[in-house]
Amino acid sequence: MAHTGVLRPGFIQLRVLDMPAAVEHYTKRIGLHQVTEGPDGRVYLKAADEFDHHSIVLRRADTAGYDLMAFKVREESDLDSFEKRIVEWGYPVDHVAAGEQPGIGRRIGWMLESGHRIELYHHADQSEPKPRIHNPDVWDLEPHGMRARRFDHALLYGPNIQRNLEFFEKVLDFSCAERVDMPDGLLAIWLTASMKAHDIAFVNHPEPGKFHHAAFDLESWMDVGHAADILTRYDISVDIGPTRHGITRGQTIYFFDPSGNRNEVFAGGYSYYPDNPTRTWDAENVGKGIFYYERQLNDAFLSVVT
Amino acid sequence: MSERYTITVEGSGSADCGAGERVLVALERAQGFGRLKNMPCRLPVGCRRGGCGICRARVIEGDYRRDVMSRAHVTSDDEADGVVLACAIYPLGDLTLRLEPKRLGKNGRMAEMSQGGK
Incomplete structure (x- = not known):
């Protein structure tokens, strides 16, 4: 297959000041769906046209901004090969256990010199709503709000x-x-x-x-x-x-x-x-x-x- | 019709603001109508939702209701001192305020710089 290694942005975790207002904005206005809320209060959202478990994570905090962004890799073994390359480059790599976010497998993470945390992961459960794959309609669940696709x-x-x-x-x-x-x-x-x-x-x-x-x-x-x-x-x-x-x-x-x-x-x-x-x-x-x-x-x- | 109040920006002019209206939005409208004519620059407007800190100001006089605003820009001490983000307060009477935006220092740390429009 031609596309290997890092496939795409998987999810981003953002800090929000007011969780109910944020959930209303991202679901009703942007057009996402809430997948679940975790035991620590983080809320997991996705677009109906995405297969994987979630793509937006909201965390209640007293400042707004960026926690992390995670990219999905093609193979489980990519996590090990990228970890080796990142460490050789000189950035310390840490490990996040599977399930720290619901539906997501183990992750590796590190800090860029711009002060941003980036992570890689391979496994994601799928979640509803998601596109059908046999004789699929253009959408299964009718798009709403801004009709965000991903x-x-x-x-x-x-x-x-x-x-x-x-x-x-x-x-x-x-x-x-x-x-x-x-x-x-x-x-x-x-x-x-x-x-x-x-x-x-x-x-x-x-x-x-x-x-x-x-x-x-x-x-x-x-x-x-x-x-x-x-x-x-x-x-x-x-x-x-x-x-x-x-x-x-x-x-x-x-x-x-x-x-x-x-x-x-x-x-x-x-x-x-x-x-x-x-x-x-x-x-x-x-x-x-x-x-x-x-x-x-x-x-x-x-x-x-x- | 809801109550309306006068928002005075020290040295710059004044704006008419509804009781349920964000003070910054009333100031944007007033600048559009030429009513903040002594303001030396464009009103600092960013996210209008209490997150980015661009519209930091100090309330000199008057009562207001506040939304949640980012602690990165308004600390508890600031809050007790009347420092607000103008986008996240609503007047309960006439208000007088002074714009106090934060500016980035050369070392990348936030340094406060008073910019009163005088």
Whole structure:
């Protein structure tokens, strides 16, 4: 099989200030489903078009932001080979036992030099709702809310992203689809393990471990418009959009969950092959790269994070 | 019709705010109508939900109701001192406040910088 090693973003765990408000936002508005609530109060959510147990984990805390993001690997043995490579690179690796999150097998985890925890796992139970696989309809359970199809990617902010770039390319076998270079250095990288234009992205930022957004895949530009209708109808705080990214070409809206964590709904984007060259952007054109129609960054893009 | 109150931003101007309305949202509207004309810059607006800390302010006078806001930006001591995130408070009367955004220092740590619009 052609696609080996790291397959895709599996799940992200976010901190929220108000759990009932967060659950309502992610289920009724984004269109996810609650799978279960764990004994420690963490809530596990998924899109109906995903097979695996969950893709979003919400943890009640007194600050908003990012706990961790986990990628699924193709084979159980990949966990051992990646652990060896990560340790050889110089990052200490720890182990999370199977079942620490319901439905998820053993995980390995480590800290990036940008201050973000990343994990790998192989096993995930499947959970309902999920797509049927024999004579399947386009959906089994009728989509609701913004009709999110999957947790797609995340953008994280922190220092030392040149080191993240080297690590993801050399140790996890990702490719860099696009990058922004400013006169004073690397500003941003979009990394992919797959044929998506990005699976994870980083922006250089002085404070470590910060979270810019988690993105949900929508089917079409029409669905992005429908999402915009929902944002206004329910008075959800909007950052920017509907608009388009020059980088990845995705059609997009940035908005905020009830704890101030930024979300994105995202449609389109080009297909990436691992032999494609890296697309590059410079300081004069980064505005168009980030927001293609506005052609400039908004005040919040580089400064508003949780 | 719900009660309406006046939100004064020290040195910048004032805004009309409904009792159930986020103070920051009333300030955004007032700036759009040109009523914060002495504010030297764009009002700092981020998540509008108490998480990002961009709209940190100090209430100088007046009573308000508060939503939960991130402890990364408003500590218990801050809270006792009248420091708030303007997006996560609702007026119970006329309010006077001063914007006190945090700015990143060169070493990446958050350093407080008063920006009163004077």
